[in-house]
Amino acid sequence: MKRIYIREQVCIGCHLCEVYCQVAHSLSKDLIKAFKRESPQPLPRLSVEVSKPVSFSIRCQHCEEPPCVYACLTGALQMDAGSGVVTVDEERCIGCWTCILVCPFGVIRQDTHRGRIAKCDLCAGMDEPACVTNCPNEALVYAESGAGALTKVGET
Amino acid sequence: MAKMEKVKYLIIGNSAGGIGAVEAIREVDKAGAITIISGEPYPAYSRPLISEYLASRRPLEKMLFRSAGFYEENHVRAILGQKVEQLDISQHAVRLENGRIIAWERLLLATGGLPIIPQIEGIDRKGVFTFFTLDDARAIDRYLGWRIGRAVVIGGGLIGISVTEALVKRGVKVTIVEMKERILNTILDEETSALVEERLKQAGVRVITGSTVANIGSYLGDTVTGITTDGGIPIPCELVVVAIGVRPSTELVAGSGIKINRGIVVDRYMATSSADVYACGDVAEAYDFIYGENRLTPVWPNAYMGGRVAGFNMAGVPTEYAGGTAMNSLKYFGVAIVSAGIVNLPDDSYEVVSKKHDHTCKKVMLKDGLVAGMVFVGNIEKSGIVFSLMKDRVNVDGFKQALVADDFGLASLPEEIWQPLLEVPPSLLVSAATSVEQPEEIVIGE
Numbered sequence: 001m002k003r004i005y006i007r008e009q010v011c012i013g014c015h016l017c018e019v020y021c022q023v024a025h026s027l028s029k030d031l032i033k034a035f036k037r038e039s040p041q042p043l044p045r046l047s048v049e050v051s052k053p054v055s056f057s058i059r060c061q062h063c064e065e066p067p068c069v070y071a072c073l074t075g076a077l078q079m080d081a082g083s084g085v086v087t088v089d090e091e092r093c094i095g096c097w098t099c100i101l102v103c104p105f106g107v108i109r110q111d112t113h114r115g116r117i118a119k120c121d122l123c124a125g126m127d128e129p130a131c132v133t134n135c136p137n138e139a140l141v142y143a144e145s146g147a148g149a150l151t152k153v154g155e156t
Numbered sequence: 157m158a159k160m161e162k163v164k165y166l167i168i169g170n171s172a173g174g175i176g177a178v179e180a181i182r183e184v185d186k187a188g189a190i191t192i193i194s195g196e197p198y199p200a201y202s203r204p205l206i207s208e209y210l211a212s213r214r215p216l217e218k219m220l221f222r223s224a225g226f227y228e229e230n231h232v233r234a235i236l237g238q239k240v241e242q243l244d245i246s247q248h249a250v251r252l253e254n255g256r257i258i259a260w261e262r263l264l265l266a267t268g269g270l271p272i273i274p275q276i277e278g279i280d281r282k283g284v285f286t287f288f289t290l291d292d293a294r295a296i297d298r299y300l301g302w303r304i305g306r307a308v309v310i311g312g313g314l315i316g317i318s319v320t321e322a323l324v325k326r327g328v329k330v331t332i333v334e335m336k337e338r339i340l341n342t343i344l345d346e347e348t349s350a351l352v353e354e355r356l357k358q359a360g361v362r363v364i365t366g367s368t369v370a371n372i373g374s375y376l377g378d379t380v381t382g383i384t385t386d387g388g389i390p391i392p393c394e395l396v397v398v399a400i401g402v403r404p405s406t407e408l409v410a411g412s413g414i415k416i417n418r419g420i421v422v423d424r425y426m427a428t429s430s431a432d433v434y435a436c437g438d439v440a441e442a443y444d445f446i447y448g449e450n451r452l453t454p455v456w457p458n459a460y461m462g463g464r465v466a467g468f469n470m471a472g473v474p475t476e477y478a479g480g481t482a483m484n485s486l487k488y489f490g491v492a493i494v495s496a497g498i499v500n501l502p503d504d505s506y507e508v509v510s511k512k513h514d515h516t517c518k519k520v521m522l523k524d525g526l527v528a529g530m531v532f533v534g535n536i537e538k539s540g541i542v543f544s545l546m547k548d549r550v551n552v553d554g555f556k557q558a559l560v561a562d563d564f565g566l567a568s569l570p571e572e573i574w575q576p577l578l579e580v581p582p583s584l585l586v587s588a589a590t591s592v593e594q595p596e597e598i599v600i601g602e
Contacts (some may be wrong), residue, residue: 005578049565049568051565054571071457073202073205074219074221075221095487100494100540102457110537
């Protein structure tokens with residue numbers, strides 16, 4: 001499957017990935033409306049970790065053996081057998097936060113307004129996740145896992 | 157003689173552990189016949205959701221742990237609403253209530269737990285319930301139809317607080333009677349217990365600690381009309397919920413020769429002392445990575461993981477159980493709390509690092525440089541990183557204060573811990589792409 005890889009050496013901690021993630025997961029898909037009009041404001045599904053001089057942007061790693069899926073009390077979290085993407089069924093998530101307790105990356109967000117979790121879905125339906133597309137420094141790369149091939153979508 | 161059928165895999169118990177095993181088996185063995193048996197008549201549902209059922213009558217479809225087509229898709233025969241009456245290890249067979257006999261090659265005991273019923277005068281009266289299965293929740297729901305206004309919950313543990321919250325949402329006035337000096341005393345530290353108690357009180361719940369129920373009384377034939385505590389305090393109520401704890405459901409195994417301590421003892425492969433027989437979940441006493449020995453840790457995620465490991469081993473793929481430990485995530489009355497490991501320190505060989513604000517509190521319990529326990533309140537989003545350090549037995553002595561800092565995250569850990577987690581393929585590393593070339597020497601004035 002394709003994964004988002006982090007090149008922390010060139011991350012400048014600008015948080016643009018966060019902004020574009022929010023827009024991509026907003027109702028309007030419009031930057032101004034998403035931030036000014038939508039209530040509750042869409043939650044970014046990633047976080048920018050800063051411990052100067054290091055910074056990097058991290059989100060769900062779609063683990064091959066996902067502890068969150070195994071710990072989920074309701075079955076809302078599932079791994080898609082075909083794509084390997086870890087998804088959450090928002091109808092079935094009750095926001096018990098058990099997945100948060102077992103995520104080794106600390107990347108599952110609490111959407112307290114909706115009473116459920118929010119996590120990276122690799123921007124389902126888009127060619128490339130918005131955080132990758134909009135990273136000004138190419139600190140995020142969307143590439144096929146395993147082979148280590150640096151092939152970005154659109155260049156193939 | 158009854159008709160004998162034979163399956164490759166027989167799973168007794170249709171909850172987290174049983175489903176975990178089915179999914180693991182089907183990852184490696186698509187064909188071997190699987191039969192799953194449960195005394196409950198429902199497809200696998202999420203047991204923790206029974207409080208949502210009681211609070212807001214959540215429909216069964218929204219409580220199912222897996223999709224409606226799960227059994228068919230996985231070629232599993234589900235025998236639901238049938239109890240296993242007898243287990244014959246030497247014959248590798250079980251007999252069901254209806255006399256049916258099923259022989260197996262590999263057996264998984266995922267029979268779960270049963271609520272402990274104390275010897276209290278009047279415990280058999282109408283209006284006394286347990287709160288462990290969907291049927292329990294349904295029975296309480298039906299009973300609430302009789303204009304029930306007041307309830308007493310015996311036991312201030314997880315189940316007691318869950319049922320209390322559901323009842324409060326249904327407009328019932330609840331009194332909790334807890335034997336120990338504080339509620340949630342096994343899974344929370346003193347301070348966090350007090351915080352939950354405060355929230356309960358704000359929601360109108362009366363909490364009586366250090367007390368037990370001496371009798372359940374009635375002046376209406378046999379229907380509950382109140383209780384009396386051991387201190388002689390009478391509390392009028394129409395409903396009593398017994399929630400003093402759960403014990404492993406080992407009846408079936410008793411006398412079979414399979415080793416039982418408090419639960420069925422399993423090794424790191426979830427195998428019992430008897431060949432071809434495995435156990436997981438609330439009924440099993442499996443490895444606890446904090447204690448480094450077998451313990452009962454009856455929580456849903458451990459049941460699923462234990463079942464998964466058992467399933468792989470049953471299917472012939474040797475897989476070791478990494479172990480579980482006590483772990484809980486609560487969100488009673490809107491406060492998010494996660495706790496795991498040892499939170500009440502048994503002696504002074506432990507050290508606590510903590511940080512507290514108005515609405516958030518983080519505590520990490522350490523022993524010999526290793527994380528032994530944790531309680532996070534409010535700001536819990538990064539708690540999984542600490543849980544992971546605890547599970548992987550990482551020495552955190554050099555950065556222990558960072559674990560409870562407000563801006564704690566992966567980047568707060570030493571680089572040698574987070575770097576390998578990112579797993580960047582070498583071809584994507586920047587160092588290869590941005591090698592610095594010697595600048596060209598510029599000759600001026602030639």
